[in-house]
Amino acid sequence: MYHVTTEISSDLVSNNAYIQPVYRTGGSLDADSEYYADGTLLLISVDDSDYPVGDKNWDSPYAEVNLNNLYSKNTHMSLDIAHGELMTIEAYGGLQGFSTFFWDNDESNPGYQYPEKNGEILPVVLLKGKEMTLKQDLNLLTYPTEIPENFTAYDLLQMIGNKDEIIKIKTYDNAYTNKFQEVYWALGAPRGDNFDISPTTGMLIHMKQGKALFFEDNGIITRNSNSISEQITASTIICNNFHSK
Numbered sequence: 291m292y293h294v295t296t297e298i299s300s301d302l303v304s305n306n307a308y309i310q311p312v313y314r315t316g317g318s319l320d321a322d323s324e325y326y327a328d329g330t331l332l333l334i335s336v337d338d339s340d341y342p343v344g345d346k347n348w349d350s351p352y353a354e355v356n357l358n359n360l361y362s363k364n365t366h367m368s369l370d371i372a373h374g375e376l377m378t379i380e381a382y383g384g385l386q387g388f389s390t391f392f393w394d395n396d397e398s399n400p401g402y403q404y405p406e407k408n409g410e411i412l413p414v415v416l417l418k419g420k421e422m423t424l425k426q427d428l429n430l431l432t433y434p435t436e437i438p439e440n441f442t443a444y445d446l447l448q449m450i451g452n453k454d455e456i457i458k459i460k461t462y463d464n465a466y467t468n469k470f471q472e473v474y475w476a477l478g479a480p481r482g483d484n485f486d487i488s489p490t491t492g493m494l495i496h497m498k499q500g501k502a503l504f505f506e507d508n509g510i511i512t513r514n515s516n517s518i519s520e521q522i523t524a525s526t527i528i529c530n531n532f533h534s535k
Contacts, residue, residue, distance in 0.1 A: 426500045427497065428494060432493070443493075444484045445487075451497075457474060459474075
């Protein structure tokens with residue numbers, strides 16, 4: 291059973307409805323409406339459950355998911371979410387990106403409102419941009435967001451990965467030379483034709499291994515789409531008050 295604490299009472303909570311505030315980049319716990327991640331959808335999956343569930347019944351910046359409709363893979367009966375299951379929450383905001391975090395749902399951590407580490411509350415924040423997974427071997431790519439000023443193939447090579455992750459970036463220059471141009475790693479540095487990258491530059495990305503990237507709207511590429519500085523796991527979360535309907 292969970293406890294919900296208010297200013298005047300403490301009562302048992304018996305349902306499994308989770309309500310989570312979600313903000314865009316730059317938001318805070320007291321953010322103005324311009325930072326709300328409008329259209330947010332929460333999906334929550336639980337270890338050993340049949341499928342993830344999600345819903346949207348609240349105005350921004352809140353989104354709700356009701357786990358009473360989550361069923362066990364083994365018994366196909368409704369799960370009682372109170373026995374230490376590992377949960378994964380994904381907060382989707384359409385084109386505004388998404389964030390993912392995890393926590394253990396056990397009786398020693400009675401519910402939660404925000405992840406917290408070292409006394410600092412970490413709200414779930416949606417980065418604005420585009421997530422993309424480059425698969426092992428060949429990938430076709432045009433830069434999906436605003437391109438930084440004076441951005442070249444050398445910059446992109448270094449932002450995507452090192453010599454153990456990416457083999458080369460290749461494009462066809464049909465405006466000037468009518469030849470292929472490519473950049474790659476050699477002797478610990480980018481080598482090859484350092485061509486400029488524009489919104490219409492089509493590129494073939496040859497990867498040694500798959501890699502998930504997030505292209506922020508300011509052109510910065512980050513390794514994953516979680517705006518929290520490190521992956522939030524059960525060991526790093528301190529649970530605060532649990533909000534229920």
